[in-house]
Amino acid sequence: MIWLRRLPPLWQRLDVTVRDLPLALVLMGASLVPSQHGYGTEFGGVADRPFDALGLLAAALQCLPLAGRRRWPALTLVVVVCGFALDQLSGYHLVAGAALPIALLSAGAHQARYRRTAVLVGTAVFVALCFAVDRIATGEPLGEYLVFYAALALAWGSGSWLRHTRATEAERRRLVAEATRTAERTRIARELHDVVTHHVTAMVVQTEAARYLTADPERLDSTLTAVTDTGRRAITDMRHLLDVLDPDHTTPAPDEALVSVVEQTRRAGQPVEFVEEGTPAASRGSADLVAHRVVREALTNALKYAHGSPTTVRVRHRPEEITVNVSTERAGAPGVSPGGGGRGLIGLRERVEVLGGDFAAGAHEDGGFTVHARIPARAPVGGQA
Secondary structure: OHHHHHHHHHHHHOOHHHHHHHHHHHHHHHHHOHHHOOOOOOOOOOOOOOOOHHHHHHHHHHHHHHHHOOOOHHHHHHHHHHHHHHHHHHOOOOHHHHHHHHHHHHHHHHOOOOHHHHHHHHHHHHHHHHHHHHHHOOOOOHHHHHHHHHHHHHHHHHHHHHHHHHHHHHHHHHHHHHHHHHHHHHHHHHHHHHHHHHHHHHHHHHHHHHHHHOOOHHHHHHHHHHHHHHHHHHHHHHHHHHOOOOOOOOOOOHHHHHHHHHHHHHHOOOOEEEEEEOOOOOOOOHHHHHHHHHHHHHHHHHHHHOOOOOEEEEEEEOOOEEEEEEEEOOOOOOOOOOOOOOHHHHHHHHHHHHOOOEEEEEEOOOOOEEEEEEEEOOOOOOOOO
């Protein structure tokens, strides 16, 4: 039934004292059952006493404070100990005595401050109670007192263990969240690097070329138009990057995106031969995205360091993988365009290897440079770009 499924969430939204109250009431009710009088915890050998108004007070002091055992653990423990002492010294021996280990367990788990002080004070109170019952009753052997103290210490220790476990789990979650945020910031930084570096490099190269075209108004106008178009594409790509959390966000088809990157690089003055083999699959998820980034980063580096040099882009689509090879014949003249920090190729290598692929980038003996990537169409379990 629907209302049954709604009960657990509704219960969790209640105040913690309300959720702890039923235990207190159940234990209080059990302590008021006449047949259970005298069958509770017996400490020190005090003679049994008939249940009366003072016994009701002892039961209430031990049971009802359990409603606050998680909100006010120290206060709850103090009141319960007072009720337990009254119960034992008076000889009621109520079922309510079970509240003491519960209060100790809760205090061990939820008390945040003065924990060592609480242990010392609790031990002193226990010793005082032992002397008190010895004076008014037959008392117990020393071994019995030590066993009872060990049982109470076990309750406190169990609560402390629960507290430590929760703290350890909270710290683990904090570290995981911090690592996730760091990874996300790193990913966004790489995305920004890919987008900004490519487009800005193209704009810088085009603007440099415009300096020498003042005598040719038509070519100058064409070059400036290309700079404007590149800037608009940069803005569009930035918007796509900032919209990645939008569930309705879509990315362009991989083949269209590759053609666009190649055409933009050509307009920046880089002769690029683009060869695409095979038919791109309808959707390969991260593989298509990484292949696009490999081409874009490699062409950006060609513009930076080998401006004007013939560049070949080969993309081969297979059912099981995508192969990308970008090769530039020779290095350009020094100082042609601004350099980079080298983060692009490092980021590409990590993206490709996360998907279980291979990545290589290096110079030729004749001064050229090649970037090669083999990207599996299916990422390994848990991998993502």
